[in-house]
Each structure stands twice: as C-alpha cells, then as structure tokens.
Amino acid sequence: MHGYANPARFLKFARPATGWFLWIGLLLLAPGILGGLFVTPPDYLQGETVRILYIHVPAAWLGMAGWAGIAAASLAQIVWRHPLSAIAGRAVAPAGATFAAICLATGSIWGRPTWGTWWEWDGRLTSMLILFFLYLGYIALAWAERERGGDGRMAALFGLVGAINLPIIHYSVMWWRTLHQGQSISITGGSSIAPELLWPLPLTLVGFSLLFGAVVLMRMRAELAAAKFEARLRRTSTE
Amino acid sequence: MNPWPFVFAAYAIALGGTASLLLWAWRSMCAAEAQADSLKRRA
Amino acid sequence: MKPKHQRLTLAVLAIIAVAAAVLLAMWGLRDRAAYFFTPAEVAIGKAQQGAAIRLGGMVKKGSIRQRSDGVTIDFIVTDGSHDVPVVYRGITPDLFKEGSGVVAEGRMRGKTFVADTILAKHDERYMPPQMGNEVAEHAAVKTVQQ
Numbered sequence: 239m240h241g242y243a244n245p246a247r248f249l250k251f252a253r254p255a256t257g258w259f260l261w262i263g264l265l266l267l268a269p270g271i272l273g274g275l276f277v278t279p280p281d282y283l284q285g286e287t288v289r290i291l292y293i294h295v296p297a298a299w300l301g302m303a304g305w306a307g308i309a310a311a312s313l314a315q316i317v318w319r320h321p322l323s324a325i326a327g328r329a330v331a332p333a334g335a336t337f338a339a340i341c342l343a344t345g346s347i348w349g350r351p352t353w354g355t356w357w358e359w360d361g362r363l364t365s366m367l368i369l370f371f372l373y374l375g376y377i378a379l380a381w382a383e384r385e386r387g388g389d390g391r392m393a394a395l396f397g398l399v400g401a402i403n404l405p406i407i408h409y410s411v412m413w414w415r416t417l418h419q420g421q422s423i424s425i426t427g428g429s430s431i432a433p434e435l436l437w438p439l440p441l442t443l444v445g446f447s448l449l450f451g452a453v454v455l456m457r458m459r460a461e462l463a464a465a466k467f468e469a470r471l472r473r474t475s476t477e
Numbered sequence: 478m479n480p481w482p483f484v485f486a487a488y489a490i491a492l493g494g495t496a497s498l499l500l501w502a503w504r505s506m507c508a509a510e511a512q513a514d515s516l517k518r519r520a
Numbered sequence: 521m522k523p524k525h526q527r528l529t530l531a532v533l534a535i536i537a538v539a540a541a542v543l544l545a546m547w548g549l550r551d552r553a554a555y556f557f558t559p560a561e562v563a564i565g566k567a568q569q570g571a572a573i574r575l576g577g578m579v580k581k582g583s584i585r586q587r588s589d590g591v592t593i594d595f596i597v598t599d600g601s602h603d604v605p606v607v608y609r610g611i612t613p614d615l616f617k618e619g620s621g622v623v624a625e626g627r628m629r630g631k632t633f634v635a636d637t638i639l640a641k642h643d644e645r646y647m648p649p650q651m652g653n654e655v656a657e658h659a660a661v662k663t664v665q666q
Contacts, residue, residue, distance in 0.1 A: 260499075275488065279648040283615065286480040288646055293491040316531045317524060336498045344487040351478045354613030354639045360555040398531060399538045406542070413546070415554040415576065417623060422644040432647035449495060456502035463509035470516040478614055 245322060245462060256455045263448030270441030278435050290348040292438045296446040297341035301369060302404055304334020304450070305397075308376065309404075312397030315390060322458070324390030327397055328380045329457035333450050335373035342366060353417060361410035362418040365403060372400045556623050559602035562633070569628050575604060576623040576641065584618055597622060597633070608635040615640035 274292035281288035307330045315323035345363070346356045357363065380393035411420045423429040429436060556576030557567050567573050575597055583596035592609040595618075606624055616622060621641035626634045 271488070271492070275484070281646050282649045283620070283642055284646075285614075287483055289484045290487045291646070293488060297491060313531065317528045333498060333502075336494055340491050340494045343490050347483050347487045347490070351480055351483050352613075352615055352640065352642065354616070354637075358555070358639070395531075395534065398535060402535070402538050402542050406546075415556055415558075417555055417639060417641055419642060419644040422646065430643075430645045434648050435646050446495065449499060453498055453502040456506040460502070460506040460509040463506070463513040467509070467513040467516060470513065474516065 248322060249459065249462065252455045252459055256452055256459070259448045259452035259455065263445050263452060265445075266441050266448065267445030270438040270445055274438040274442065278438060281435065284352050287348060287351050288435065290344055291435075292442045293446075294341060294344040294348060295439060296443045297337045297344060298366070299443060300446060300450050301334055301338030301341045301366070302407060303447075304330050304337065305369060305372070305401060305404060307454075308334065308397040309401035312394035315394035316398065319389075324380070324384075324394070325458055325461045326454075327376075327390065327393060328384070328461065329454045331373060331377050331380065332457070333453045335370065335377065337446075337450070338366065338370040338373055342370060358417050360416040360418060361414040362407060362416050365407040365410050369403050369407060372403060376400065559597055559599045559604045562604050562628065563602040567628050569630075572625070572627055574623055574625050575606070575633050575635075576621070577604070579616070579618050579620055579622050581618045597624065604633050605631065606633045606635050608638055610638070612638050613640045615642060 270292060274289050278289070280286045308327050311323045311327040311330070314320040315327070342363075345366075349358075350356050376393060376396055379396055380390060383390050383393055410416060411418055422431050423439075431439070556574035559575070559577050561567060562575065567575070577597040577599045580596035580598045580603060583594075585594045587593065592607060593612070594605065594607050596603045597606055598604075606626075608624065608626075616638055621643065623639040623641050624633060624635040625637040625639070628634075
C-alpha cells in the first residue's frame with residue numbers, strides 16, 4: 239500500500255502528458271469526425287452508412303487494446319509485483335469497457351441497414367460481447383479487491399486469462415464463416431478501402447486513442463492522489 | 478431506409494460516450510488531487 | 521525456485537491451460553461455429569432436411585424472380601460451383617441484390633431452400649460509387665469465398 243504513496247517519477251510524466259494527450263487527441267479527432275460525416279463520398283455498395291466506419295473501427299480497436307493493456311499490467315503485477323500495475327489495470331478497465339460498448343452499439347446500428355439485422359450470434363460479434371462482459375467482471379473483481387485492501391492478484395489473474403479472447407476476436411472472421419466481413423486494413427500495408435474513404439480513419443483512430451490515454455492518466459492520477467491522501471491522513475493522525 | 482438517422486445515432490453514441498468518460502475521469506482526478514493537496518497545506 | 525519465478529511459472533501454466541481448453545472447445549465446435557452452410561455443402565448433403573440452418577453465398581445474376589402475388593421471390597444462391605434455389609416471402613434488406621453476398625435463414629425442403637429471413641453480407645471493400653461499379657464483379661466472388 240505504501241509503495242505507491244509517492245510515485246514521483248510517474249507523476250512527473252503524467253501531469254504534463256495528460257494535457258498533451260487531451261488536446262492533440264481532440265485536434266486530430268475533429269477533422270476526422272467532420273471529414274467522415276460530411277466530406278468523404280458514400281460507399282459504392284452501402285451508401286452513407288459507411289460513415290459509421292470512422293467511429294466503429296476505433297472503438298473496436300480500443301476495446302481490444304484496453305484489455306491488452308490490462309493483460310500487460312496483470313503480468314507486471316503477478317511476476318514483478320510492480321506497485322503501479324494494479325492501479326494501471328483499474329485505470330484502463332472503465333475506458334476499455336466504454337469503447338467495447340460503443341463498438342457493440344455502433345456495430346448494431348450499422349448492421350441494421352446494411353445486413354438487415356441489429357444482432358447475430360456470429361463469431362466476431364459474440365466474442366466482442368464476451369469481451370464486454372469480461373470487462374464488467376474485471377471491474378467488479380478489481381474494485382472488490384481494492385475495498386478489502388488486497389493487492390489485486392485475483393484481478394491480475396483474471397486479466398491475464400481473459401486475454402485469450404483477444405486473438406479469438408481478431409481471427410474470428412478468418413477461422414469461421416461469419417456475417418461480419420474480414421480485414422480491410424493490415425499493419426503490413428495494403429488496404430481494401432479506397433483513399434477517398436480512408437483518410438479520416440487514421441485521424442479518428444489516433445484521436446480516440448489519445449483521448450483513451452488521457453482518461454487512463456487521469457484515473458491513475460486520481461487513485462494515486464487518493465492513496466497519498468490516506469497516507470497523509472494516517473501520518474497526521476499518529477502525530 | 479434513410480441512412481442518416483443511423484449515422485447520426487452512431488456518432489452521438491460514440492462522441493457522447495467518449496465525452497462522458499472524459500468528464501468522469503477529469504472530475505474524479507480533480508477531486509482526489511484537491512483533497513490530497515488540502516492535507517498538504519495544513520501539514 | 522525464487523518466488524518471482526514461481527509466480528511466473530504459475531501464470532504461464534494458467535494461461536496455457538486456458539488456451540488449451542479454449543482451442544479444444546473451438547476445434548470441437550468448428551462446424552457449429554460456421555455461421556452458414558455453402559451451396560457446395562448443401563449439394564453434398566451436409567444440410568439436414570427440415571432443420572433450421574443458414575445458407576450463405578452470392579445471389580446469382582439474373583436469378584431474382586418476383587412471383588405473381590407480389591411478395592414472394594425466387595432466386596439462386598451460388599458459390600461459383602453449386603447453385604441452390606431459394607424461395608422467400610417478405611421484405612429484403614437494401615443491400616440484397618444480384619451479384620451481392622447473402623445469408624438466408626430457413627430450411628431445406630427437397631432441393632429448395634425456404635427462407636424465413638434474408639441478411640445481406642458484404643465483403644471488406646469500400647470505395648466511392650464511380651469506382652465501385654467496375655470492381656463489383658470481383659468483389660462478389662470474394663464475398664462468397666469468405
């Protein structure tokens with residue numbers, strides 16, 4: 239508990255970084271959103287509903303990246319008992335859960351006019367829904383452990399084991415026949431999205447990611463401040 | 478089927494959800510840091 | 521063994537155990553996990569008569585026929601090598617058209633698939649309208665392969 243009562247090094251980075259993440263994120267997000275809503279042409283097949291791409295894809299990416307962050311923090315917790323890892327996990331979880339929910343909601347809204355249904359139990363949609371429930375489970379577990387004064391190792395184990403869902407979500411459209419379409423973009427380059435339609439996507443991807451980072455930093459600062467408050471309270475009450 | 482209500486609903490959910498998340502994190506941070514600083518000033 | 525190594529071993533073993541369990545489950549469910557049957561699978565008899573299944577493929581060009589009652593349509597779902605005639609009564613989604621991907625929910629009655637629901641399935645290509653019409657041919661074949 240006392241180990242992170244004064245994590246000066248982290249805060250030295252986090253305080254200015256919060257502002258940078260926030261403002262640069264908003265700066266990139268604004269043209270991405272406006273471009274995606276009003277500037278890009280409609281899709282040859284889907285028409286205007288393709289605009290949901292610019293928010294659905296970042297949400298899916300962040301929902302998954304969030305759990306990857308939780309898994310990394312969980313590993314640090316279990317192997318090295320790093321004092322900041324439990325806080326980091328708890329900081330990421332609400333943000334990851336929010337974007338997973340946004341992914342499911344925007345996906346459903348997109349599916350109704352394009353596929354003809356609000357929901358289907360295919361591989362990708364189902365595994366994404368499972369991820370959202372895993373987030374809720376992690377949040378409940380992590381908060382309960384903190385209340386009891388635990389060091390968060392149960393939550394860390396849950397965070398590690400739950401990571402198995404990430405490759406399942408990613409490869410679902412490849413392993414099984416699904417309703418959800420396959421990859422449009424790969425990291426190794428090459429994309430099946432025409433440039434006229436593609437350009438807002440990196441803007442919203444990076445923009446939302448930076449805002450996600452800002453939220454994580456703010457939540458970590460909040461928990462660290464609360465711990466510092468408790469430590470000072472204990473010090474002053476024993477003097 | 479008119480696509481625009483779907484598009485606007487999706488954008489509203491995404492932007493509204495993100496804004497709520499940011500607001501919640503911001504307010505919790507400000508409250509906690511203010512509380513911790515208040516003790517520091519007294520001590 | 522140092523406590524840190526003990527913890528690492530435990531964590532790795534836990535992950536391997538869960539991964540193995542999940543892979544086993546996925547392998548066991550592999551046919552069930554497929555969202556739909558293809559026309560080729562229907563042709564070799566994989567689809568049970570009368571059972572509720574999904575049929576996926578491409579709507580064969582020139583195959584959509586509306587019946588005289590104005591509500592029922594006949595069309596053919598193809599995967600390039602096999603065709604399955606489908607009959608459907610109801611409203612079709614906007615993206616349902618010839619040369620595009622489709623997933624139909626319903627059951628086999630003899631050689632014909634009686635559909636209760638029609639879902640449009642599209643591939644991962646996105647492009648503006650002018651470019652689209654030329655490429656639509658290639659896109660359709662890709663849809664079926666997925």
